[in-house]
Amino acid sequence: MHITDIIGKSKPTISFEFFPPKTEHSSQALFQCIKELEELKPSFVSITYGAGGSTRELTHELVIRIKDSTSLTPVPHLTCVSHTEEEIFSILERYAEHEISNVLALRGDPPTGDAPHDKSVDAFQYASELVGYIQKFKGSGKCTDQRGFGIGVAGFPEGHPETPNRILEMDYLKQKVDSGADYICTQLFFDNHDFYDFQERCRLSGINVPIIAGIMPVTSAKGLLRMAELAAGARIPGKLLKAIDRCNGDTESIKRVGIQYATEQCSDLLNNSADGIHFYTLNRSDATKGIFQSLGLQR
Numbered sequence: 001m002h003i004t005d006i007i008g009k010s011k012p013t014i015s016f017e018f019f020p021p022k023t024e025h026s027s028q029a030l031f032q033c034i035k036e037l038e039e040l041k042p043s044f045v046s047i048t049y050g051a052g053g054s055t056r057e058l059t060h061e062l063v064i065r066i067k068d069s070t071s072l073t074p075v076p077h078l079t080c081v082s083h084t085e086e087e088i089f090s091i092l093e094r095y096a097e098h099e100i101s102n103v104l105a106l107r108g109d110p111p112t113g114d115a116p117h118d119k120s121v122d123a124f125q126y127a128s129e130l131v132g133y134i135q136k137f138k139g140s141g142k143c144t145d146q147r148g149f150g151i152g153v154a155g156f157p158e159g160h161p162e163t164p165n166r167i168l169e170m171d172y173l174k175q176k177v178d179s180g181a182d183y184i185c186t187q188l189f190f191d192n193h194d195f196y197d198f199q200e201r202c203r204l205s206g207i208n209v210p211i212i213a214g215i216m217p218v219t220s221a222k223g224l225l226r227m228a229e230l231a232a233g234a235r236i237p238g239k240l241l242k243a244i245d246r247c248n249g250d251t252e253s254i255k256r257v258g259i260q261y262a263t264e265q266c267s268d269l270l271n272n273s274a275d276g277i278h279f280y281t282l283n284r285s286d287a288t289k290g291i292f293q294s295l296g297l298q299r
Helices: 003-010 024-039 054-068 085-097 127-136 167-178 194-203 223-231 239-243 252-269 286-295
Strands: 011-016 044-048 075-078 102-107 148-153 183-188 211-215 274-280
Touching: 003 011, 003 148, 011 024, 011 075, 024 286, 054 075, 054 085, 054 102, 075 085, 075 127, 085 127, 085 148, 102 127, 127 148, 127 167, 148 167, 167 194, 183 194, 183 274, 194 252, 211 252, 239 252, 252 274, 252 286
Parallel strands: 011 044, 011 274, 044 075, 075 102, 102 148, 148 183, 183 211, 211 274
Antiparallel strands: none
């Protein structure tokens, strides 16, 4: 189903994000997680794409397996980095053949470590260019929807780490929307005021597509540090830091605090008519299920 139909049918949307497993053991654990979260009937699930396309094949395999063996609607990530136009076309064609109707288009991160990357050889330098190419793709008539692929793009409530000028940031985001993006899914954040400010900036800039809020529950002190790294320096509110500090390092207490904090975030977002909530699950189901139960989110 095209993402615009999904959002129109089930607003507010509730969605989950997974990353491709690299071992058989982690693959089994992930599908146990997927099985448990499938019961919650999410609007869709997204699957990440490693830096520099490092998990490209793993992403494709996971996307197709989810499509073929579950009732879930997969939305694969697709990035500009380290890709030729021919490779992008081949990927889209493969998804179209498997009746996968939506993608999340990102500029992407360069390869990690010492792997070389010459950005000048990438077919698409910016996400807006990738969006425009995907929007025009019809897969030789293979797309099941005459509108082509549904396309999502990323938004940054706390500001894009490489664009300190917030006005210019909105210009770049509007380029992605004007190129054909159907919705925005935000990076994780911990202060809802940042999301509401971002939402208002979008509307003032003429960006009127749905904006889905990205939420990642804290489940450990180590995980909190990892989140800050993943989100390029996410701001951790003092209120949350104090609550975690009171746990004195107790793992279960930190987990309960994190789930409670995320639950309050989600409740406030829903009460203020957010278009949707996207959970960064880290391939685990317990925190997300706990939030669902607390909010009474029966789908």
